[in-house]
Amino acid sequence: MRKEFYITASVKIKNNEIFKNDRSIFKVNRGLSIQDFLKEAYQFLDLSYAKFHKMDVLCKLGIIATTVLKEDYSSDTALVFQNKSSSEVSDFQHQEKLNDFPSPANFVYTLPNIVMGEISIKHQLQSENAFFIAEEFQPQIIVSHTESLLKNNKASTTICGWLEANLNDYYVFLNYIEPQGEVVFSAPTLLENYIHE
């Protein structure tokens, strides 16, 4: 028999607004830069996490999203993420500095999975990680990979979804997946929630 899992919480960040379970919880003027938005969101969430300010945009988005998604996590909560632009913002910064002094502090962010490292440190997760790249949101691979981890007891719960930041914009859509709940975890449901305004 096919074992089912459930979406028990979600977070979406777009257009300088944060939604938890489809409900807007924080919003600033859309004209504000992403850096300013992230700074205000940090204050709103009362994060007091000094490391945050050193991170690149992708990592800041990841920390904010996972902090909103749930208060605390079991240490075997897996991370299964996907985006389109990998670590593009930090890549361009490193490329621009090639001729003078490339900084290690920036170079380390030129990998998409660094955000999973930052989230793991923040929430103390010593768990499974997988970062996928796709032109558009591809929920099938996220669902099948997540289900495999949960079914085979390689993780007790999973944070999965889309975490994108590029030179022009960003879009975050993360979900919390558990063995119990009401909304069945499936690719069509994820896709529907992803495009839902």
Next chain:
Amino acid sequence: MRKVYLGNHQIISPLGFTSLQNLESVSQGISAIKKHKSSHVGEYYAGHISTNLLDEAFLELGKVEEYTKLEKMMILAVAEVLQQHSEISKDKIAFIIATTKGNIDTLSEENLFSKEKAKLPALAKTLQEFFNLKETPIIVSNACISGGLGVSVAKKMIENESYDHAIVVGGDLVSEFTLTGFNSFQALAKEICKPFSKDRTGINIGEAAAALWVTSVKPKIDAVQIIGEATANDANHISGPSRTGEGLYISIQNAVREADIESHEIDFISAHGTATIFNDEMEAIAFNRAGLKNTPLNSLKAYYGHTLGVSALLELIFTQESLLQNKVFKSLGFKEKGTTKALNVITKTEEKPLNITLKTASGFGGCNFAMLLKKETV
């Protein structure tokens, strides 16, 4: 759950454009790492693939000027693996690409290709068009465990019966982008690297592509099964290895649990062994915690350099071949114990009966990977 096996493979590297040439070169103790010069970092040691030789090899597949260096490397690797399975419809095969930076060299002003090529989905699109695939390949980009993780992803897709077969192709370049980055960390060795050795001074980077067939169909001879795999994050530091080897230890434990074996049954470890002081020390601690301090172990980094996103895949192929040939390859560059915990580093390439082997890898972002392979004799 159905079993998953490793099949044929192809390695494209400075040591040759076939797996056979690569295995022979490594058997003979030949290193791909040579001294080069860069406008940004000066003299450095790395493993570069000759563009001329690559173009020559690519000629029979396509127009050399239409594809980037990495695309040519990856296409060559995939074409050979696919050729041996021409009876299977390509729609029935999952395609998985593993890379850290893809065509990152196209961001440079000197590069003739569009910067758009640097986007990873564009790389998937190129392979999709070249091989005329219905589905866009899946891309895994998870730092230096990417190539191994790609095989784990394939295993899961075959286990849950989404596909019967998969091709995992990995590839990364030596680019000014990564050279300057590792140089800014002062991590580059000014010689051929010396994994696990007391006198080690850092890493070399190298370029390679490799492709591997993963399947639910048990090969008639030479069957190597994936019996366990796991990843685990250190939750400690994004660019420094854990001082307790926590993530690597957990990933080994979880892979051992899935395989339902005891750690003493592991006959050989293909380690990550980048030859930085901290990485090798971390691995020694993790292997000791896992009860593997006496298990023969090697690192292939002194043959190829660290080939980043493809390294774990390339080394997994060597691990598969070690099993099949009952042969272990010496850990090139090792002279004297250089970690606080003991390890059984292999100093001589020789025949050795093997049944179960472990491949591990670790990367930036605190990620760690472990995979166990088992030979099934008929």
